[in-house]
Amino acid sequence: MSAPKQMLLNLRVEWTPTLENYVAGGNRELISRLRGLADPRCFDAVYVWGSEGCGKSHLLNAVSVMGRPPRTILSFTGLTAPAEIPAKPGALLLIDDVQDLSAEAQIGLFRLFNSARILGLSFLLTGPCAPLQLTVREDLRTRIGQSMIYEVQNLTDDEKKSALQRHARLRGMRLDDNVVHYLLRHGRRNLPSLMAVLDTLDRLSLEQKRQATVPLLRELLQTSFELDPK
Secondary structure, three states: OOOOOOOOOOOOOOOOOOOOOOOOOOOHHHHHHHHHOOOOOOOOEEEEEOOOOOOHHHHHHHHHOOOOOOOOEEEEEOOOOOOOOOOOOOOEEEEEOHHHOOHHHHHHHHHHHHOHHHHOOEEEEEEOOOHHHOOOOHHHHHHHHOOEEEEOOOOOHHHHHHHHHHHHHHOOOOOOHHHHHHHHHHOOOOHHHHHHHHHHHHHHHHHHOOOOOHHHHHHHHHHHOOOOOO
């Protein structure tokens, strides 16, 4: 009878998106603005956009846990927001992928924009493109276009390298620079995908009792992850 597969104890650090562990790069002004949303006296409307994997959802999830207390936070995705979006006075409303809102929810969000000052509301919305290209109602697109608009700036390779090395340290993972360089050359370019590969590499090295080397990473990328066509 073959030996049972080794069971690995889960001793890894739980990784929760926060503004502190977001690699800001060229987005420092945006991070500062998002910190201010925790203040119940803030009545900002902020719209954040960028390509897939740039970190919009990280930022929204980070804001969703930073304001309790003192501020009530209502958090939805465009697909999960109800037709009648609740409006608790003084709340901060977060909506990820605003372009996915139903027709009824778009009407509800437009009404909340109109009554925001009376209710003391703030907004943080994310989407894939600039407001002018959003596929939402014209009146809602106009309201979003009047928000403070930030395009998430992509990280440089050096910034991605620093982020991956820090992520490895949090996992207690020994990571050679050659492994990081290979991953940046051959992995997908967005940071969440790179970190997902790194997490899988760590688990694989523990299961196989092998060091996290370039040959092991190459095997992983060829069998489990789509390589960057570049």
